[in-house]
Amino acid sequence: MGLYVQYGCGFDAPEGWLNFDASPTLRYERIPVLGRLYTRNKRRFPDNVRYGNIVKGLPGIRPGSCDGIYCSHVLEHLSLIDFQKALSNTYLYLKQGGIFRCVLPDLEQYIGNYSRRILQKDPTASIQFMRETRLGAEQRYRGIINFFRMLGNYEHLWMWDRYSLAEYLSQTGFSGVRPCKYHDAGDPMFKKVESEKRFRNSIAFEGIR
Secondary structure, eight states: OOOEEEESOTTOOOTTSEEEEOOHHHHHHTSTTHHHHOOSSSSOOOTTEEEOBTTTBOTTOOTTOEEEEEEESOGGGSOHHHHHHHHHHHHHHEEEEEEEEEEEEBHHHHHHHHHHHHHTTOTTHHHHHHHHHTOSOSSOOOHHHHHHHHHTTOSOOOOBOHHHHHHHHHHHTOEEEEEOOTTOOSSTTHHHHOOHHHHTTEEEEEEEO
16 A cells, blocks of 8 residues: 555544644643643544644655545645645655545635625625635634634635646646545545545645656
């Protein structure tokens, strides 16, 4: 079996994949004794989730070692510069011919929804747009709550449409860049990691090193 890596996995950590997440909650849960008492989330990270940040580099993953890499609703939480670094590291980790698949919220769709509401003179159009895209802040959190939200990368920092995402994948060096759909990968391993609901209202792309 080849090497398959998912980063930003959250609680979805299928067997057969190396699953990484950069949540500070994961680190707290893994502290001996104290971690057992940490209950900020209703769910706990599965035992097979490792701490790893794709921007800084994933521990134990060698360049040119991965047959497949996957991320879902992760890249929009990165700044533009960090997004570029994440793509570069993803490309670096893949073998020649390795596959990268990513799923992100579709900015074009959100803008379309906003435009339709504007045409209907809906006074909540801008409010709904900001809430849906998570580009705004309804409340300024202070103290420890703000600290945890900043560490957890809750907000969306940079949104993408199909054209800009395809362009950046190509600029990084990926070939065969194409929009993809749920379970249409040639490699059956991706069926283990993809969730149909994550593809809804989203853009998804595949690229090959």
